[in-house]
Amino acid sequence: MSSREDETLAQAAVTALTGQLALAPKPGLPDPRDLGARAxxxxxxxxxxxxxxxxxxxxxxxxxxxxxxxxxxxxxxxLGAIGRSTEHSVGLAGGGHKGALWALGFLVAAAALDARAGAQDVAFAAKKLAAFNDKGAPRRPSRGSSISAKYGAAGARGEARAGFPHVRRAFEALTRSRASGATQAQARLDALLTVMSTLQDTELLYTAGPLGLRHVQAGARGVLEAGGTATEAGREALSALDADLHARAWSPRGSAGLLAGALFLDSLPVGTHTRLA
Structure with missing residues (x-):
């Protein structure tokens, strides 16, 4: 049976995920603008x-x-057994969020191990959890694991076993952008673009191949190099990237789930925040 503390952590993770969904414009990803488009x-x-x-x-x-x-x-x-059961429940509710579920699941479990842990300690504990094999996992390879093997990408499993490096990079981008005067929304978009600029997103590899992945990474870097979303040049570059990805129907879904992980770390008590190595 879960305690109030467990439910608080779970709600913080869900809030992080819905916070990611609320951002706009997110290049190639669902956002509130879609509510005005019937399709x-x-x-x-x-x-x-x-x-x-x-x-x-x-x-x-x-x-x-x-x-x-x-x-x-x-x-x-x-955790594996609970995660697979939760995947089924989410599917009944409409589906989606598979990557976010596992990233947030590891991070929530890691945070529950020590109520005083900050972002760095949580990421390290999640890495230790992910290092163990899940003996109950299905033997049939998933699409993501197959794409990871084909292209040598880390994939979701590699990301977790490395201690969520892109979650940590996004967390650092959040704090850095806010310190430079960006709004909360701008800082979150900059964090998303930071992930997109280097992540070997298996969804993009599947739909767009290696050349498409590099195209998306370069586009995300272009926004950041223009000054980020707090600048006019950065916003213009973001608008162009957004239009480009929607026209191509390319979706960097892996980046969205990892941003949710960073937003969860950002929700931990301010006094526990430490610079992530």
Whole structure:
């Protein structure tokens, strides 16, 4: 049974995910502008609705971690079982968020291991959890793992086992952009673009191939090099990238889930925030 602390962590993670969904304009990704487009409103609306279905599973992950008290193979197996059950629940609620579920699940469980842990400690504990094999995982490779093997990309599993480097980079980008005077929304968009600029997104590799992936990465870097979304030049570059990706129907979905992880770390008590190595 989950405690109030577990439910608070789960709600913080869901709030991070819905906060990511609320950002606009997100190049190639669903955002509130879709609500005005008849063909896309169901997509964005269902994503907002199904995000709430993650809460019970994330609370159960936090409870399992709190009960176990340390990263162990047994806890990893329990998190895997809870995650697969939550995937089913989210599917019934409209689907989506698979990458975000696992990123947030590891981070929520890691945060539950130590209530005093800051962002750096949470990321390190999540890395230790992800290092264990999930013996209950399906033997059939997923599309993401197949694409990872084909192109040598880290994929979701590699990202977790490396301690979520792109989540940490996004977290640093958030704090850096805010310190330079960016608004909260601008800082979050800069954090998303920071992830997009280097992530080997398996969704993009599947739909656009290596050349398409590099095109998206270069576009994201172009926005940041123009000064980020707090500048006029950066906003113009973002608008061009957004139009380009929507026209090509290319979606950097992996980056969106990792941004949600960074927003969750950012929700931890301010006094626990430390620079991520």
């Amino acid at each position: 896309l409103c169901r997509d964005h609306g269902s994503l907002r609705w199904s995000a709430k279905a993650l809460a019970p599973g994330l609370a159960a992950m936090a409870a399992a971690a709190r009960r176990t008290g340390e990263p162990t193979p047994g806890l990893r197996a329990e």
